[in-house]
Amino acid sequence: MFRDITIGQYYPANSLIHKLDSRVKIIATFIFIIDLFIANNYIGYGITSIFLGIIIFLSKVPIKYMLKGLKAIFVIILITGALNIFMTPGEHVLWSYKGITITGEGLYTAGLMATRLIFLIIGSSILTLTTSPIQLTDGIESILNPFKKIGIPAHEVAMMMTIALRFIPILLEETDKIMKAQMARGADFESGGIIKRAKSLIPLLVPLFISAFRRAEELAMAMEARCYRGGENRTRMKQLVIENKDYIAMTIIAIFTLIMILIRFI
Amino acid sequence: MKAGEDMEKIITSKGLIYEYYTHNDKGEIESKHRALDELNLEIQKGQFVVILGHNGSGKSTLAKHMNAILHPTGGTLLIKGMDVKDQKNLWDIRQTAGMVFQNPDNQIIAAIVEEDVAFGPENLGIEPKEIRKRVDESINAVQMAEYMTHSPNLLSGGQKQRIAIAGVLAMKPECIILDEPTAMLDPVGRKEVLETIYRLNKKENITIIHITHYMEEAIKADRVVVMDRGKIVMDDTPRKIFSQVEKLKELGLDVPQVTELAFYMQKQGINISTEILTIEEMVDEIWQLNSRK
Ligand SMILES: Nc1ncnc2c1ncn2[C@@H]1O[C@H](COP(=O)(O)OP(=O)(O)OP(=O)(O)O)[C@@H](O)[C@H]1O
Ligand SMILES: [Mg+2]
Numbered sequence: 001m002f003r004d005i006t007i008g009q010y011y012p013a014n015s016l017i018h019k020l021d022s023r024v025k026i027i028a029t030f031i032f033i034i035d036l037f038i039a040n041n042y043i044g045y046g047i048t049s050i051f052l053g054i055i056i057f058l059s060k061v062p063i064k065y066m067l068k069g070l071k072a073i074f075v076i077i078l079i080t081g082a083l084n085i086f087m088t089p090g091e092h093v094l095w096s097y098k099g100i101t102i103t104g105e106g107l108y109t110a111g112l113m114a115t116r117l118i119f120l121i122i123g124s125s126i127l128t129l130t131t132s133p134i135q136l137t138d139g140i141e142s143i144l145n146p147f148k149k150i151g152i153p154a155h156e157v158a159m160m161m162t163i164a165l166r167f168i169p170i171l172l173e174e175t176d177k178i179m180k181a182q183m184a185r186g187a188d189f190e191s192g193g194i195i196k197r198a199k200s201l202i203p204l205l206v207p208l209f210i211s212a213f214r215r216a217e218e219l220a221m222a223m224e225a226r227c228y229r230g231g232e233n234r235t236r237m238k239q240l241v242i243e244n245k246d247y248i249a250m251t252i253i254a255i256f257t258l259i260m261i262l263i264r265f266i
Numbered sequence: 267m268k269a270g271e272d273m274e275k276i277i278t279s280k281g282l283i284y285e286y287y288t289h290n291d292k293g294e295i296e297s298k299h300r301a302l303d304e305l306n307l308e309i310q311k312g313q314f315v316v317i318l319g320h321n322g323s324g325k326s327t328l329a330k331h332m333n334a335i336l337h338p339t340g341g342t343l344l345i346k347g348m349d350v351k352d353q354k355n356l357w358d359i360r361q362t363a364g365m366v367f368q369n370p371d372n373q374i375i376a377a378i379v380e381e382d383v384a385f386g387p388e389n390l391g392i393e394p395k396e397i398r399k400r401v402d403e404s405i406n407a408v409q410m411a412e413y414m415t416h417s418p419n420l421l422s423g424g425q426k427q428r429i430a431i432a433g434v435l436a437m438k439p440e441c442i443i444l445d446e447p448t449a450m451l452d453p454v455g456r457k458e459v460l461e462t463i464y465r466l467n468k469k470e471n472i473t474i475i476h477i478t479h480y481m482e483e484a485i486k487a488d489r490v491v492v493m494d495r496g497k498i499v500m501d502d503t504p505r506k507i508f509s510q511v512e513k514l515k516e517l518g519l520d521v522p523q524v525t526e527l528a529f530y531m532q533k534q535g536i537n538i539s540t541e542i543l544t545i546e547e548m549v550d551e552i553w554q555l556n557s558r559k
Contacts, residue, residue, distance in 0.1 A: 134378060165377040169419055215372045222373035225333050225365040226386040226433060227357050237384040237397040 009065070011129045016245065017059035018130045022139030024246045028253045029127045035260045036116050036123070044263045045115050051256055052122055061129045069125040070118060077114050084110035137161045142240055155231025163219070171212060178207050276363075276441050276473050277309040277332060281341035284327055284496075301327040303496035304341065309475065311440065314467045316484040316504070317477045319493035320518035325477045328493070329445045332475070333365040346440065361390060364434030366444040370426035370451075374418045379429055380405065382418065386437040397436075404435040407470070408462050424455025428462055435466070441473035442466070448478060456480070481508070481522050485543045492517060509540040524548045 012018075017025075039045055056066060070077075090105030128136070141158035148154050179189065182203055189200050284302040287295050301324045309315055319325050330336040331343050334350045345363050348355040364386075367373045376382040380401050387397045405411055408428040418426055427447050434442055444463065448456040460483055467474045476483065484490050490507040492500035494517050500507055508514070508521045511529040515521075521529070528542045528551070538555060542548050 134376075134381060162376055166375065166418070170371060218367065218369060218372035219375070221335060222365075222367055223375060223385075225335060225360060225367075226375075226437065227360050227389040228385070229357070229389065233391040235388055235391050235394060235397065237381070237388060237394055237401060239394055 009068070009125070009128055010132050011061045011065055012132070013060045013130075015058060015060040015130070017055060017126070019245070020130075020249055021240055021242055021246045022131050022135040023142055023240060024242070024249050025127050025131055026136070026139050026143060028249060029123055031253050031257060032123045033120060035257050036119055038257075038260045038264055039116075040112065040264055042112075044260055045112070045119070047259060047263070048119055052119065052126075055126060056122075059126060059130050061126070065129055066122055066125050069121045073117065073121055077117050080117065081110045081114050084113050133165050134162075137165070138236070138238070138240060155234070159231075167215065167219075170215075171208070174211060175204065175208055178204055274311050275308050275344075276311045276346050277307065277475075278344040279305055279307045279331075279341070280343075281306065282328075282331065282338055282343050283340035284324075284331065284336060285339045286327075301496055302331070302338075305497055307491065307498055307501075309441075309473065311473055312467075312471050314464070314474045314486075314488045315476070315491060316487040316489070317475065317491045317493060318479075318481070318484060318519055323493040324496040325493055326445050327496075329365065329443050329475070329477055332363050332441075332443050334359045335365075357390075361437050362439055363441045363443060364437055364439035366427065366430050366434055366442060366447050368446040368449050370423050370430060373430050374426060374433075377417055377419075379410065379416050379418060379421075380414045382429060383432045383436050386433055390437060400436045400438070401432075404432040405429075407435055407466065408432045422455055423451045424458040427451065427455065427459045431459070431462060431466075439472065441475065443475045443477075445477045446479065447476075448480060448483065456483070481520050484508075485522060492519065505541045505543060508543060511540065 036048070039048060056063065085102055085106045086100060088103060088106035088109050090103030092104030093101050094104060094107070095102045131139070137158050140161070141154050144152050144154035144157060179187075183189070187200060187203060189197065189204070191197075192200070282302050282305040283300065286299045286301055288297050288299075290296040303324075305324075305328065307328075317325050317328070327336065331338060331350060332345060334345075334356050337351060343350045345355075345359045348359055348362070350359060374382050375385050383401045383404055384397050387400050392400070402411075405414055408431050410425060410428055410432065413421060413425065413429075418429060421429065430447075431442070431444075442463070447463075448459050451459065463474050463476060464486065466472045476487070478484065484504050484507075487504055490500070490502065490504045491498055492507065492514070499517065500510070500513070508525045509529075511521050511526060520526075522543055524542055524545055524547070525540060528538050528540045528548065531538050532540055536555070538551055542551055
């Protein structure tokens with residue numbers, strides 16, 4: 001049940017997109033998401049889909065990995081689609097029954113919203129598929145660093161992510177083990193109503209929490225023993241470096257943003 | 267004691283006392299437990315010392331003092347002349363005397379082997395190039411080079427412990443304290459870890475303090491220290507220690523199987539030495555028994 005969950009869906013490959021600096025990729029993804037909200041017609045989304053297509057091709061990640069992320073939010077797309085279809089008022093009434101109406105405008109907005117969501121998921125999947133979790137963590141720390149002065153704990157956030165990356169698989173495995181042990185003694189996690197199921201999780205969660213706290217204590221001691229004293233004066237073995245291809249990537253995303261703005265306002 | 271002699275000592279403990287307190291709900295001290303009781307111990311640089319003692323004899327408590335994780339209630343403990351009570355020595359002490367713990371999973375911090383080995387030197391604020399060099403050297407020293415970019419989750423227990431040792435090595439310590447590093451390992455993993463620490467001791471002249479419950483792991487040590495109720499009760503070469511079978515049994519400890527066999531043979535009136543530690547020695551001794559007749 002828990003083994004199938006993989007953390008960070010990194011797809012290792014040797015591509016141009018993989019080699020880009022993680023900070024550049026994070027920021028570019030962020031800008032891309034804003035662009036999706038700037039675009040509000042099908043010309044904009046047509047260009048976006050060509051843009052995404054080229055990046056997916058360059059990243060050498062099989063398209064089925066990209067679409068995997070969509071499966072999880074399929075229901076959300078359906079619900080937002082339905083809401084838009086029925087809730088958008090408009091002049092071109094296509095169908096009406098007992099006060100429920102479907103308008104041309106409704107269909108149009110629903111289509112736009114669904115496309116926007118799909119592009120949003122694909123865009124962020126490209127980031128996580130082409131950037132290893134460690135690079136992602138380092139990138140986030142480096143981006144947040146300038147904001148330390150206003151109280152954003154950049155190093156702490158990154159350290160928490162590092163530890164989570166290391167321990168989530170261990171804890172999942174442990175959950176699996178405890179579950180099997182409880183099932184061998186007749187525990188039943190799979191049948192009954194929601195309350196019964198929630199109750200059956202208690203004998204699972206209690207040992208899991210105890211073990212997690214014990215691990216946390218030992219890990220803290222091990223970190224202290226290795227001279228950990230927070231982010232101050234700490235150096236890193238691997239340093240992020242911005243190269244020419246990163247500047248080119250930033251330029252491309254800037255041009256893309258410009259096109260999106262032009263399409264919307266002209 | 268001469269000053270020159272003092273420099274050679276990596277660990278000097280005099281009358282070391284440590285008490286654990288348990289508090290009640292109101293924060294008052296409910297009871298106290300003396301885990302170290304006026305303990306005296308000196309360890310010379312380059313020695314391979316094994317610490318034995320039954321459960322609760324205070325071994326882990328002592329080890330945590332050597333790394334300044336715990337601070338003495340009384341007495342003194344010097345690590346290479348640095349007093350553990352002095353807060354300003356803290357980081358130097360932890361860099362000089364590295365620590366490896368029992369559970370291999372709970373001491374590896376990063377999700378990639380080389381990143382984890384780099385953790386210590388990164389904390390010390392060392393230059394990136396020098397960290398890279400140290401990481402490569404340390405991983406080679408524990409013979410794990412091919413796993414450099416692997417996830418620790420996919421390694422065996424013995425391999426994880428070797429990575430933990432590499433993580434300490436990368437801080438260039440003079441002494442490594444290992445608190446039951448083999449307790450959770452299978453025989454193969456145990457052998458890997460032991461061979462690694464013996465090699466580091468011989469080749470790099472790193473002082474090793476190895477805490478264990480396995481008597482076999484003490485056989486090749488330079489010195490065996492036996493603890494009981496927060497005190498050191500025996501301190502000698504493995505040969506001398508293990509020949510005292512009855513005393514060890516009183517302290518709740520075992521002896522290596524062949525030594526025990528020799529002990530019972532001697533009890534039966536057979537003229538055999540009890541200072542036997544390995545099967546080969548036993549074979550030799552029995553051969554000589556034959557020729558003595
Ligand atoms: N955190 C604690 N609070 C209270 N008492 C403790 C604590 N840790 C250890 N003790 C007690 O101190 C004594 C020494 O413990 P220590 O862990 O040093 O023994 P040990 O020789 O390492 O034993 P083991 O072989 O089981 O690892 C024990 O009696 C133990 O119960
Ligand atoms: Mg212990």
